[in-house]
Amino acid sequence: MIQALIVDDEPMHVEGLARHVQWESLGYAQPLTAMSGEAALAILRERRIDVLVTDVSMPGINGIELAARCKKANPGIQVLMVSGYDEFEFVQEAIEVGARGYVLKPIKVAEIEGKLAAFRASLEKMRRIEAETTELQAKVSGSLDVVKERFIHDLIEGAVESETVASWTRLLELPDLQEGVRLVLFSSDRLLVEGTDARSRVMRGAAFFKAVSVSLSDICSVIIAKLGPEEVLTVHINPASEDKARLEKQISFIQDVMLEQHGLSITVGISQTCPKWSDVPLAYRRMKFMMARARLLERGLVLYENQLDDNDFQNQRVSEEYIPEIIHMLGEAKQADKALEYASNVFALLETGQSLSYLQAFALGLLSELSRKPTRPEALNAEMNVSVMQQILDCSQASQVRQLALRYLAQYATASRNEQATQQHHLIQAICEYIYExxxxxxxxxxxxxxxxxxxxxxxxxxxxxxxxxxxxxxxxxxxxxxxxxxxxxxxxxxxxxxxxxxxxxxxxxxxxxxxxxxxxxxxxxxx
Missing domain, CATH: 1.10.10.60 (Homeodomain-like)
Structure with a gap:
């Protein structure tokens, strides 16, 4: 039963509500009553109250202050304010402290009952949500497969950091990382038979995951997760030589099963062993790139990461990852410092293994993209951009290219911050003036x-x-x-x-x- 508390300094009002409202038929227990805000708070400390019906104007603690305290202690409590003031401001004040209803004196029983019925519906929904959430949490906690899948998703997205590895290791009872991690990515290519409706796709996705998980179930320290209806990733922890061989033997079996039973060809990518958990996101991206390139010529292949053309992958990262990410971070004032650190790391990465002309091309491409942005700072005009680009072309050492580009990025970030701060200051000043007027x-x-x-x-x-x-x-x-x-x-x-x-x-x-x-x-x- 739902428990209500009526608070009013007028005894007749309290008695009238307690007597004339059909509490039981509305699904409520007989209401508790209090003659002041102080007395109501004493009851609230001792009992769980679901609905508070309170007058606005009371000596001492008034209804608005009482409602605010109740909502702070119990955010789910439903508050109905009763007042003799037919005024918008009191309604607004009541809403600000969390009241869900407002009625005026003289009180109409039908109106009160309508509000209480609505409160009951809200409380029932809230309790159902709480119960189902608790049930879901219990199911998730009890389902190791779900937890493992969440771990792998976070892992390839770079969300598993050094600080959280220990907690994941304890939760999943993973062995200590001694020999590293090896990824095997199974990805469906295309259908060779009919069946593109939703039901067929769901069934194929389930069969795909089951084929991988059953085939590799007897190999130690393998975590398997479905990344989507067309991708299954396995993470092999501390892979021993014999386990690697056994896993690779199962790959052709999985490919044959999916092709024969579902008309689906499967391309497989196998990474090199990653020494650290933090190496996994890059290894995953390398495999995705390698497999996408290979599919242009042939499907159903088994590819190894050491077959990847590093220059091709580096070029792709420059155009689709490095430059867009630097520009994105520079566009947000809070991430400007992070953008400079990221850019510095990219230059350091490119300096090892790339020529001076490649580094110059990267720097020029980055500056060119920044100069085309419609929101670029006015302080960095076209003449300055051309001058910096010319200086980069004149460089004879990679370190000079890096210094010039980073100096320009720092100027860009400072100019953007200053311009944005000035614009925001003028905007807020104009708004303050408008408010006063x-x-x-x-x-x-x-x-x-x-x-x-x-x-x-x-x-x-x-x-x-x-x-x-x-x-x-x-x-x-x-x-x-x-x-x-x-x-x-x-x-x-x-x-x-x-x-x-x-x-x-x-x-x-x-x-x-x-x-x-x-x-x-x-x-x-x-x-x-």
Whole structure:
């Protein structure tokens, strides 16, 4: 049963709700009651409460403060606010602290029951989600195959770092890495028979994974994962010579089974032994590249990583990985330093094994891509780009090319940061001025974002970074400060002050003013 708590400083209101609402038929236990916020908090410390029904205006701890404390202690609690104030601001305040419903006095039983029924539906869904999540977690924890598959996915994506290897090793009970890791990638090529509908593809994918896992089940320290309907990857830990031979003998069996039973040819890539876990992502990418190139001529091959043309792979990484990644990171102010470190590592990698002209071509290609970006900093004009490119062409040593390119990238990152910071500063200043000039209006974050053609969430982040405050807190502070100025003029009535600073009612203005300053508007005026 759902447990509700009614809080109101008026005994008749509490008794009326407890007596006239059909609690049992709504799926609720008989509600608990309290006559103050303090008494309600005492009950909440002792009992689990699912639904809080509270009056807004109470002495001591009012309903809004009570709701805020309850939501902090129990985020799932459903809060229904009851008030005699027919005012938008109190509704807004209630929503901000987490209230899910708001009704006005005099209370209508049917309206209360409608809200309680909706709360019950929400609570039932939340409990179902919690139960199913717990059940799923239990299944995942109990399924070693699922955990192994997650490990391999993270491994090839580079998400398994030196700090997390130990925890994965304990979880999967993996042996210590002494002889390294060897990858064997099985990838389907093309169908040689009919059957491209969804059901056929699912069945083939399941048969593909089963063929690999059953065939290799008797080989020690092999983890197998399905990367997709057309790829299965095996990770062989500490592969002994005899185990390598046994695994390779099974490859032709797997290829034959898939071809005969499902009309599917399979290309297989076998990596060299990786000494460290951190070497696996690169080995996987090398195999993918090697297998894609080989498929252009023939399908159903067994390929070894030592057959890969390193120059071809390096060229592909330069054009499809290195340059795009450097440009992407330079485009984000927070990653500028990381971009320079990454670029430095790329140059160091290319310097070993590549000619001076190759390194020059890489540097020129990188600068050329940066110069074509529509968002490039104005400080780096075309003349400067041409000058740096010419200096790179004049270099006689690889180290000179690296120094020139990295110096340009550092200038690019600094210019981008400065330009972006200046633009953001001007934007936030303009927004602050607009807020001050339109205090009498109900200015929203969405409205400000649309006016400036940016995402509302992004604007909120920028504003907080520039001012140290959220937009709503800033608006509230400006309103209260402007109200203080106006209250010094005795000819302006309090309700007029409220209107001038954007409050729809004097009641909510008085409530918020006292909440922030500790004085009512009239007390503040009298004191000053």
């Amino acid at each position: 339109h205090l009498h209006e109900n200015v929203t974050v969405k409205q400000l974002a649309e006016m400036n053609h940016i995402n509302a969430s992004y604007l909120s982040v920028l504003f907080k970074k520039e001012t140290g405050q959220t937009i709503s807190d800033y608006i509230q502070e400006v309103r209260i400060n402007r109200a203080k100025e106006l209250l010094h003029n005795p000819t302006v009535r309090v309700y007029e002050v409220a209107e001038k600073v954007g409050f729809q009612t004097a009641a909510y203005f008085a409530y918020l003013f006292k909440k922030i300053t500790g004085q009512t508007p009239q007390e503040y005026r009298n004191y000053h």
